[in-house]
Every structure is written in structure tokens, then in C-alpha cells.
Amino acid sequence: MSKEHDKGMSLIVKVITRLTVGLILLFGIYIVLHGHVSPGGGFAGGVIIALSFVHLMLAYGKDVALKKLPKTAMSFFESMGAILFLSIALLGFTGGYFFLNFISKGEPFRLFSAGTIPLSNIAISLKVGAGLFAIFVVLVLLKFEWEKKE
Amino acid sequence: MTATSNILPLFVGISLAGAFLTSIVGKKLKWLPDLMGSLTTLILLGLSLITVRIVATQGILVYSVGGWKLPIGIALVLDGLTVFMLVTVNLMAFFIAIYSINYMEKFTSKWKFYTLFLLMVAGMNGVVITGDMFNLFVFLEIASVASYALVAFGTERHELEAAFKYTVMSIVGSLFVLLGIVFLYSYTSTLNMADMANILAQKSASNITIMVSVLFIMGFGLKAALVPFHAWLPDAHPSAPAPISAMLSGVLIKSLGVYTLCRVFYNVIGINSSLSLILMVLGTLSMVIGVFLAIGQWDFKRLLAYHSISQIGYVILGIGLGTPLGMIGGLFHLFNHSVFKSLLFLNSGAVEYATGTRDLQKMGGLMTKMPITGTTSLVASMSIAGIPPFNGFWSKLIIIIACVQANRLGYAFWAVLASILTLASFMKVMKYAFFGKLREKWNKVEEVPVFMKLSMVILALICVVGGVLLIYNINEVFLKPASDVLLEGTKYADIVFKGIQ
Numbered sequence: 001m002s003k004e005h006d007k008g009m010s011l012i013v014k015v016i017t018r019l020t021v022g023l024i025l026l027f028g029i030y031i032v033l034h035g036h037v038s039p040g041g042g043f044a045g046g047v048i049i050a051l052s053f054v055h056l057m058l059a060y061g062k063d064v065a066l067k068k069l070p071k072t073a074m075s076f077f078e079s080m081g082a083i084l085f086l087s088i089a090l091l092g093f094t095g096g097y098f099f100l101n102f103i104s105k106g107e108p109f110r111l112f113s114a115g116t117i118p119l120s121n122i123a124i125s126l127k128v129g130a131g132l133f134a135i136f137v138v139l140v141l142l143k144f145e146w147e148k149k150e
Numbered sequence: 151m152t153a154t155s156n157i158l159p160l161f162v163g164i165s166l167a168g169a170f171l172t173s174i175v176g177k178k179l180k181w182l183p184d185l186m187g188s189l190t191t192l193i194l195l196g197l198s199l200i201t202v203r204i205v206a207t208q209g210i211l212v213y214s215v216g217g218w219k220l221p222i223g224i225a226l227v228l229d230g231l232t233v234f235m236l237v238t239v240n241l242m243a244f245f246i247a248i249y250s251i252n253y254m255e256k257f258t259s260k261w262k263f264y265t266l267f268l269l270m271v272a273g274m275n276g277v278v279i280t281g282d283m284f285n286l287f288v289f290l291e292i293a294s295v296a297s298y299a300l301v302a303f304g305t306e307r308h309e310l311e312a313a314f315k316y317t318v319m320s321i322v323g324s325l326f327v328l329l330g331i332v333f334l335y336s337y338t339s340t341l342n343m344a345d346m347a348n349i350l351a352q353k354s355a356s357n358i359t360i361m362v363s364v365l366f367i368m369g370f371g372l373k374a375a376l377v378p379f380h381a382w383l384p385d386a387h388p389s390a391p392a393p394i395s396a397m398l399s400g401v402l403i404k405s406l407g408v409y410t411l412c413r414v415f416y417n418v419i420g421i422n423s424s425l426s427l428i429l430m431v432l433g434t435l436s437m438v439i440g441v442f443l444a445i446g447q448w449d450f451k452r453l454l455a456y457h458s459i460s461q462i463g464y465v466i467l468g469i470g471l472g473t474p475l476g477m478i479g480g481l482f483h484l485f486n487h488s489v490f491k492s493l494l495f496l497n498s499g500a501v502e503y504a505t506g507t508r509d510l511q512k513m514g515g516l517m518t519k520m521p522i523t524g525t526t527s528l529v530a531s532m533s534i535a536g537i538p539p540f541n542g543f544w545s546k547l548i549i550i551i552a553c554v555q556a557n558r559l560g561y562a563f564w565a566v567l568a569s570i571l572t573l574a575s576f577m578k579v580m581k582y583a584f585f586g587k588l589r590e591k592w593n594k595v596e597e598v599p600v601f602m603k604l605s606m607v608i609l610a611l612i613c614v615v616g617g618v619l620l621i622y623n624i625n626e627v628f629l630k631p632a633s634d635v636l637l638e639g640t641k642y643a644d645i646v647f648k649g650i651q
Binding site for chain 1: 217
């Protein structure tokens with residue numbers, strides 16, 4: 001095994017994580033994209049996306065997870081999610097109202113329907129996913145620094 | 151629905167956009183956060199001054215977010231009280247943002263400060279402008295959560311401790327508010343305030359409204375730091391950086407506490423004599439206990455924090471009286487208090503910036519070294535103590551006259567007593583901090599930088615000329631519409647429904 005894989009949990013956990021982490025991420029994306037036709041949505045999907053990274057961090061240690069999603073990228077995605085959501089709301093002014101659902105609604109129960117709602121879900125998932133993972137990373141890093149001082 | 155009402159969502163939208171843009175680009179470009187902070191609050195101040203005119207000419211404006219019609223969607227309502235609060239909040243936010251340009255130099259990562267600051271402004275504007283009960287709770291939480299982080303901004307031990315205490319107590323308050331909203335929602339099946347007021351008026355009085363009133367008094371009273379619920383304030387306000395102390399004491403406790411209390415009790419649930427009595431008793435308790443606790447303090451900012459409790463007592467007493475004069479006095483005192491208390495906190499920040507201490511016993515004779523800070527502080531002290539012709543005198547006078555008119559001489563007596571004690575405690579501040587002999591170690595103290603001076607001087611000018619708000623023409627467009635909204639009581643619902651057309 002390469003050297004960066006020395007940290008983290010045992011081999012069994014690592015192998016299982018390698019198999020499942022992609023599926024968890026995909027499931028999160030699925031929940032986000034089908035937010036308007038099935039239970040779930042931006043928040044729930046965002047939490048699942050964040051959990052896939054948390055999973056990676058628990059099994060492989062913080063270096064591997066932070067290489068996949070660096071701290072700067074996290075804070076960028078978090079703010080970007082909020083700005084996207086706000087701009088969708090502001091674009092509603094083109095139809096005359098703040099937060100107006102200005103795109104054509106399409107046929108109900110199809111993936112591409114419901115106007116701005118899937119876009120809002122994506123924005124929320126960016127914000128929630130990056131934000132939740134950032135909170136987890138901050139808690140972990142704070143603990144490491146505290147242990148270093150001891 | 152007219153084109154001008156599109157201004158309503160901008161109060162929340164602009165401040166949120168400012169906050170998130172600052173957090174995205176402010177890390178790289180060092181000059182940007184200062185500019186964003188001042189520019190965003192300047193735009194908001196301009197917009198809020200425009201709304202004064204809009205309400206004077208067009209009357210009440212109602213906006214349906216997303217085009218959903220009134221009882222279903224979220225409504226934003228612009229009436230006299232909202233305009234009054236918007237002007238107060240954004241005026242203070244602008245001057246405090248200017249002050250922070252220099253003051254926040256001594257902290258790292260200014261962009262975090264401005265992001266949280268603008269989020270707090272967004273939350274306060276949202277609370278004030280919304281016409282939807284749950285929306286109010288959401289904005290209340292946005293403003294509160296931003297303020298928890300801002301209180302802990304210095305990340306020293308005592309700051310974290312104060313922030314933790316504030317967080318726990320404030321979340322308990324928010325939970326009471328949420329529980330109250332849950333009960334109201336299950337009872338009336340609507341979240342729109344106007345609709346809720348209609349349904350509550352149709353149903354006969356029940357125990358649910360009493361229960362909800364108690365929950366709201368606890369929840370909003372905790373946010374407003376009325377006396378039995380005040381314990382968080384004397385820790386949280388002094389621990390924050392000075393601009394944030396000014397913001398918390400100047401506008402946060404008013405927009406999250408006093409405004410919400412007024413709106414819910416006068417316009418939604420409907421005031422009655424027992425509620426009015428509770429408000430007056432709580433107000434008087436805060437007024438007297440706050441000032442007694444303040445008078446023995448030696449920490450400059452802690453003393454000011456106790457005075458905030460006392461002055462909020464005046465506001466609640468005036469509003470609780472329920473007479474037209476009492477309303478005007480209470481709201482006028484709300485505006486005045488936000489000006490002079492912000493100014494006093496900025497002064498204490500300036501002293502701390504120059505000397506590094508907040509202990510009054512270690513200061514002395516700073517007037518010679520810091521003339522502008524000293525003078526503005528003298529103006530603000532005389533305002534808060536109620537010395538003519540400063541603005542604090544007029545509002546206290548109106549409140550006391552209103553008490554006498556309503557034949558409540560006991561309350562008038564306590565108001566006068568609290569005012570005298572306030573004067574005594576600020577004479578102590580002036581003597582120990584600014585007058586007297588200059589100490590050896592402060593010989594090298596210099597006056598604060600230009601932006602801090604600028605915002606303090608302008609706030610002091612507002613203190614001096616604040617009384618003009620009572621002149622008939624100005625009163626007619628600014629204070630009177632605000633007090634009229636409260637006096638209309640639950641007729642608010644009809645007016646909002648008429649506004650939607």
C-alpha cells in the first residue's frame with residue numbers, strides 16, 4: 001500500500017469504504033436531482049453528499065479527504081451555493097416577482113420539470129454539502145491542533 | 151401591486167448578496183470587504199429613506215413573494231412601523247460599518263467580520279419587513295446565529311464563554327418563540343400575520359392565545375433583554391468587538407425583541423389591559439433594576455450594557471401604556487436610544503483602541519488627548535441622561551408626560567428616578583474617563599483614525615438635532631405612521647388585505 005494510506009482505519013474498513021463511497025455520493029446526487037418529484041431535496045441530498053466525504057475522512061484520515069475537497073474549494077462552494085440560490089430568486093424579477101418560478105414548468109413527475117425548483121435544489125445542496133463537511137473538518141482540525149498543544 | 155413594491159425584497163436580497171460576495175472574494179482582495187460593507191449598508195440606507203417617501207405618498211405596500219397570493223405565499227409588508235425600523239437599522243448599520251473600517255484593523259480576517267455583519271443586517275431587515283410568522287422566525291434565527299459568532303469574534307477565553315452563554319440563552323428564547331408559532335399555526339391554520347389576526351379575531355378568546363402570549367413574552371422578551379430574562383446581555387455585549395456591541399445594543403435587541411413584541415401583541419394577537427399591564431411592569435422593572443446594576447460597574451462597556459437594559463425598559467413602558475402619546479414616546483426613545491447607545495459603544499471602542507483598557511479606574515483626563523471622542527461621548531452621555539436639548543430628553547419627557555396623562559403616576563415616578571440615576575452613573579463615566587488629571591502612562595495616547603472620528607461625529611450630530619423629529623411635518627411622515635400602525639391594533643389585517651388589491 002502506498003504511504004498516504006498508512007493513516008486511518010483498518011484494511012477492511014478502507015476496502016468497504018472504497019466500494020461504497022462512490023455509491024453514497026451518487027445516491028446524494030440522485031436525491032438532489034429528484035427533489036421535486038420524490039421525497040428528499042437539496043438539504044437531504046446535500047447532507048448525503050457531505051456524508052460521503054465524511055466517510056472518506058473517517059476511513060482514510062484527513063489528508064486523503066482534504067485532497068479530494070480542499071478547504072478553499074469548500075468555502076467557495078458554500079458561498080457559491082448561496083449566491084446561486086439568491087440569483088435564481090433575483091432572476092424571478094424578469095417575470096415581475098422575487099422568487100417567481102419563471103421557467104416553464106413542463107410535464108409533472110418528469111426529471112426536467114417544475115421550473116426553477118431543481119436549480120434551487122442544486123444550489124441548496126452545494127451550500128449544505130460544503131457547509132456540513134466544513135463543520136466536520138473544522139471540528140476535526142481543532143481537535144488535532146488541541147492535541148498537538150498538549 | 152405596483153412597480154415600486156419591488157423595492158421590498160431588495161432589503162434582504164442586497165444584504166445577503168453583499169455577505170456572500172464578501173465571503174467569496176474578500177479573502178483574496180484585502181480592500182474589498184471594507185468597500186462591500188460600507189457600500190451595501192449605504193445602498194440599504196438610501197433605499198430605506200426612499201421607503202419613507204413611498205409610504206407617505208402611496209400608503210401601505212404588500213408584496214407577494216414568488217407571485218403566490220396573500221394567505222398562501224410569503225408576504226412582505228411595508229407600513230409605517232416597518233419604515234421606521236428600517237431607517238433605524240440601516241442608519242446605524244451604515245455608520246457602524248464606516249467605523250469598523252479602522253477599528254477592525256486589529257483583528258485578522260476582516261472578511262469574516264463583514265460577512266457575518268451583513269448577514270446580521272439581512273436578518274434584522276428581514277424580521278422587520280416580513281408579514282409572515284414563520285418567515286419572521288427564520289430571519290430572527292439568521293440575525294441571532296450571526297450575532298453568536300460575532301460575539302465570539304475575538305476568540306479569547308472570556309469572549310467564547312460569553313458567546314456560549316448568549317447562544318444557550320438565546321436558543322431557549324428562540325424555542326419559546328417557535329413553540330408559540332406552532333401553537334398559533336395549529337389553532338389558526340395559517341402563518342400569514344394578517345390572516346392570523348383575522349382568524350384570531352373571529353374565534354372567541356381561548357386559553358391558547360394566553361399560552362401563546364406567555365411564550366412570546368418569554369421568547370421575545372429574552373431577545374429584548376427585559377429584566378427577568380436579561381442575564382445574557384451584560385456578558386455578551388461587552389465581549390463583542392465595539393462595532394458589534396453597538397450593533398447588538400443599538401438595533402439587534404430592538405428589531406428582534408421590541409419590534410416583534412409590538413407587532414405580535416398589537417397587530418396579531420391584539421392587546422388587552424392585562425397584557426399591557428405586564429408590558430408596563432416588565433418595562434419599569436428593567437428600567438429601575440438595569441440602572442441600579444449599572445451604577446456600580448467599573449468596566450466601561452459592561453456599564454453601557456446594563457444601561458441598555460434600563461433604556462429598553464423606557465421603550466417598553468412607553469409602548470405598553472397604549473396611549474397615542476406613549477407610543478410616540480416609546481418609538482422615539484427606541485430611535486434615540488439606538489443613536490446614543492451606539493455612539494457610546496463606539497466611544498468605548500475608541501478608548502479601548504487608543505489605550506487598550508476598558509477599566510474606568512485606569513483611565514482619566516483623556517479629554518485632552520482625545521478631544522473628539524471625549525466631546526462626542528459627552529454629547530451621548532447627556533442624551534442618555536435626558537438633559538435638554540439633546541434627543542434623549544424629548545423622548546423621556548414624552549414618556550413621562552404620557553404616564554401622567556394616563557394617570558399612572560407611579561410609573562412616571564420610577565421613570566424620573568431611573569433618569570436621575572442614569573445621569574449619576576454617566577457623571578461617573580465622564581469624571582473617571584475623560585475629565586480629571588491625565589495619567590502619566592496615557593501621555594502618548596493619540597486620537598483615533600479618521601473613519602472612526604467621522605462616524606462618531608455624525609452620530610453625535612444626530613443626538614443634538616434628534617429633537618427635530620418631533621416637529622409637526624417630520625413627525626407626520628416618520629414617527630406618527632409608526633405609532634398609528636400600533637394604535638390600529640388588529641385592524642392591521644384589513645389594511646394589509648386592502649393593500650394587496
